[in-house]
Amino acid sequence: MSVPSFPFLFFVFFTLSGSSSCLAKNTTRQPRQLSLDYYAKSCPLVEQLVGSVTSQQFKESPVSGPATIRLLFHDCFVEGCDASILIASKPGSKELAEKDAEDNRELKVEGFETVRKAKELVERKCPGVVSCADILVIAARDYVHLAGGPYYQVKKGRWDGKISMASRVGPNIPRENSTVDQLIKLFNLKGLTVKDMVALSGAHTIGFAHCKHFVTRLYNYMGKGQPDPNMDPKLLHALKMYCPNFGGNLDIVAPFDATTTFIFDHAYYGNLQKKMGLLASDQALTLDPRTKPIVQDLASDKQKFFQAFVAAMDKLTTVKVIRGKRHGEKRKDCTMHM
Numbered sequence: 092m093s094v095p096s097f098p099f100l101f102f103v104f105f106t107l108s109g110s111s112s113c114l115a116k117n118t119t120r121q122p123r124q125l126s127l128d129y130y131a132k133s134c135p136l137v138e139q140l141v142g143s144v145t146s147q148q149f150k151e152s153p154v155s156g157p158a159t160i161r162l163l164f165h166d167c168f169v170e171g172c173d174a175s176i177l178i179a180s181k182p183g184s185k186e187l188a189e190k191d192a193e194d195n196r197e198l199k200v201e202g203f204e205t206v207r208k209a210k211e212l213v214e215r216k217c218p219g220v221v222s223c224a225d226i227l228v229i230a231a232r233d234y235v236h237l238a239g240g241p242y243y244q245v246k247k248g249r250w251d252g253k254i255s256m257a258s259r260v261g262p263n264i265p266r267e268n269s270t271v272d273q274l275i276k277l278f279n280l281k282g283l284t285v286k287d288m289v290a291l292s293g294a295h296t297i298g299f300a301h302c303k304h305f306v307t308r309l310y311n312y313m314g315k316g317q318p319d320p321n322m323d324p325k326l327l328h329a330l331k332m333y334c335p336n337f338g339g340n341l342d343i344v345a346p347f348d349a350t351t352t353f354i355f356d357h358a359y360y361g362n363l364q365k366k367m368g369l370l371a372s373d374q375a376l377t378l379d380p381r382t383k384p385i386v387q388d389l390a391s392d393k394q395k396f397f398q399a400f401v402a403a404m405d406k407l408t409t410v411k412v413i414r415g416k417r418h419g420e421k422r423k424d425c426t427m428h429m
C-alpha cells in the first residue's frame with residue numbers, strides 16, 4: 092500500500108472559544124415550505140451579495156470554508172436551522188447561549204465573521220428582509236463550491252429562532268467517541284438516514300481537528316495502553332510527533348484529509364478505507380456493516396458522493412425550520428434577538 096507523505100499535516104491556529112449540554116428533541120417534523128425564489132421580489136440579489144463576501148473571505152482566509160460548514164451543522168442540529176448558534180450570551184445571564192456551549196468552543200471565528208459580513212451587506216440593500224439562518228445556509232453552500240465541491244440550489248424562507256440555550260447543545264451534537272449506533276440514532280432523530288449521515292460526514296474532506304479529539308487513538312485506545320489498530324502506522328507516527336500524550340500545545344490541529352486537505356472531494360472515503368481517518372467516529376464508518384458499504388460506494392465515485400451530499404444537505408438545512416412571526420424573528424444583528 093502506498094501511503095502519501097504528510098507535507099502539510101500540521102497547522103497551528105488560534106481559535107475563538109465559547110461552553111455546554113440537554114434535551115434531545117424529535118425534530119422530524121415536515122419542513123414548512125421553503126422555496127428557491129423566496130426573496131425573488133424582496134431581495135433578488137441576496138445570493139450574489141452573500142457570494143461577494145464568501146468569495147472574498149475564501150481568498151483571504153480559506154479556513155472560513157470548513158468553519159462555516161461546521162457552524163451550519165451545529166446550528167441545524169440544535170433547535171433546527173434557525174441561526175440560534177449566532178446569538179451572543181447576555182452578560183450576567185444565568186443561561187449561556189448556544190455558541191458558548193462546551194461543544195461549540197472550537198467553532199472558528201471565521202464562520203461567524205462570514206455571516207456577520209454577509210448580513211451587513213444584505214441589510215444595506217434589503218433591510219429587515221433576509222434571515223440570518225438563510226444567510227448561513229447560502230454561505231455554507233458557497234464554500235462547498237469554492238473548495239471544489241458541488242454547486243447546488245438552496246431553498247430559502249427560514250426565520251431566525253428566539254431560543255438559544257447552551258444546555259440544549261450537548262445531547263444534540265455528535266462526538267468523536269460516539270459509536271455508529273449513537274450516530275445513527277442522533278441523525279435519525281433529525282430525520283436523516285444512515286446514507287445521509289455517511290454523506291454529510293464527507294464534509295470532513297476539508298478542515299482540521301485539535302489533538303484532543305484523537306489523542307487517545309494514538310496512545311491508549313479503549314484504555315488498553317496501545318494505539319488504535321485501525322490507524323495507518325505512518326499516519327499514527329506523524330500524528331504522534333505533534334500530539335504528545337500529555338502536555339502538548341492545545342492549539343495544534345491536524346487535517347481531516349491528509350491527502351487533499353483543502354479540496355472538497357471524495358478522498359475522505361478512500362482515506363477511511365486506508366485506515367487514515369482522523370476521528371474514531373470517522374474510522375468507525377468502515378467497521379460497521381450498516382455504513383461500510385456506503386463508504387465503499389462513495390469512495391468509488393466523486394459524482395456519487397456529490398449527489399448524496401447535496402441530497403443530504405437539502406435535508407439537513409430543513410431540519411425543524413421556523414416560519415413566521417409567532418415562532419421566529421428576522422434579526423438585524425445576527426448576534427441579538429429582536
Ligand code: HEM
Pocket residue numbers: 154156157158160161164197198199265266267268269274291292294295297298299300301302304370372
Ligand atoms: C458524524 C458525526 C460528526 C462528528 C463526531 C464530528 C466531529 C467533529 C470534530 C471533533 C471536529 C474537530 C473540531 C476541532 O477540533 O476544531 C469536527 C470538525 C469539522 N466538522 Fe464534524 N463531526 C461530525 C459530523 C459533521 C457533519 C455532518 C458536518 C457537516 C455537514 C461536519 C463538518 C465539519 C467540518 C467542516 C469540520 C472542520 C472545521 C474547521 O476546520 O474549522 N461534521 N467535527
